[in-house]
Amino acid sequence: MSSRLVSLTAYSSVLLLSGCSLFKTTPQEKPSQTIASADTLYNNGIDALRTQRYSVSAMQFETLQQNYPYSGYTANSQLMAGYAYYLQNKYPEAAQQLDRFIELHPTSPDAAYAFYLMALCYYEQIGDVSRDQQMTAEAMSRLEDVIARFPQTKYARDAQLKIDLCRDHLAGKEMLVGRYYQQQRAYQAAVGRYQRVVQDFQTTNHVAEALDRLVEVYLNLGLTDEARRTSGVLAYNYPDSKWYRYAYSNLKEYHLLSNRTPVPGKLIASPAVSTASPAQSAAHGIGRADAPPSLSAAPVAPVSASQLSNGTNDDGSTLTSNLAHPGVPASERGARNSSH
Template sequence: MSPAFSPPRFPRRATALSARGLTFATLLLLGGCGLFKKGDQKPPPLAPPETMYNNGIDALRTNRYLLASAEFEALQQNYPYSGYVANAQLMEGYAYYLQDKYPEAVQQLDRFLLLHPTSNDAAYAFYLRALCYYEQIAEVQRDQQGTVEALDALQEVVSRFPQTAYARDAQLKIDLCRDHLAGKEMLVGRFYEQQNNYEAALNRYQRVVQDFQTTNHVPEALQRLVEVYLALGLRDEAKRAGSVLGYNYPGSKWYGYAYADLRSAHLVDAHTQAPTGPRPGVVSRALNLIF
């Protein structure tokens, strides 16, 4: 899952760019042991912080993400009080993100936010941190703790920076996370229903209707509630769930299934909403009627 829009421009290159080129950290990465013969010469002097920073930015621009993270880390280790450290921390987090090293990216971004909570780049740091969790969301069949963490991180972006482009994109991803969590509940509920564990299935379907009302899974959850209530002999509850489904989604295929079940159970009367052709669903005013 990639971000919906590109991150901000890279911070401007340092103006005092050294003509010497690569830093000692870069040389160690590129050259290995053969660069220097023992006793022949001393390693070159450590490059100044602006050179390390510029090398890291150049590496990012040319998709050499491993080299970029090494440059930014070397800068922080060797010049902890430099004015380039804050940007280096943020860019190192971004470099880890581009390498799909999400735990390392989160750790680096947390360090940046702890040390620079009022930075102008804090909104982007929170957003990038949320993306790290979002990218790790597992398939519906697997544990969804990662989805919960992504949802929390995205909501933090919206609450802290509501008027930003980051918040707008985070809100879209929040909706996707909620749909994902609702899908997990439906998967488990269907499993329980197939095992005739109707009480457990009922809890899952009810949670979708109560907690994930804006997701696409609600019509099916209501139809499954009709099935389960009928299986449990709870005819009035089945009819109420069917009424809510018919009121909100009269053109849904799920209401067609529920209507057929209710008719087979002789629960259809003159007041029962008949299925209609496709039409946009209306905002529910009656979801609480089935609880």
């Protein structure tokens, strides 16, 4: 009897507990986090950009694109995300955003700026001449694209200066390889490198050295006529350079001087033909081109929905006349040495 009573009590307790669970209210689920509106995300990104919180800025623009792909702010968010990544030296991410903008909005008023900034993403990654120069070639291609598409813009003028610097960099690479071959006594290979500098990079500051190195190699090969002829070209164009003094000394050592051999420092027939690039001339104040343009086309002014509807073209990009606050290229922010 007692055992039956215990079982009955236990069974009643189970029923009581299960009954309580039936009437117990479940806790209310937490509401999902709401996403800010497109204009809020855009302006938050602009504010972060102005206060140099570049990673936050890029995140806001990315969020806008993911959640409002058809918003009127989306085009500018692509452009500005690229700009924010560029300022962080995250060039592949910047190029990805800019490439998306260019592909979707090729006729935008901001297209010139997008192409220029894309070119800078490659230009800023140019490495030392001792390394592979594929990035230099890519940067030149992008800069030439800017000139071809937007020849009358300030971006085209600055692109030309940077192309000259790229060419100087490529010539420096050829000289490095040529000197290596010369040291290894692979004279034919060295001649090929030096001749390419003379023929293909005539406006760089490596031409004088290339001519002197050619004189050295020709003398080593016993090609005295070629050595004299090359020395004459060097004397005509660079009569007062140290490279002609070296060549003159080498000819003297091989007893190849004549009464017609110009003395170093003496002009021949007419003043030397300048081979300085526009960038080099500008560095000395000669024929100075306009200063490299700032990134003033970046639309960093916060906008409202009413401004957007009144100040955009058909593809939703903000007109450059309403833009403010220039940016600073990474090369001017100490990101790397831009002396190439």
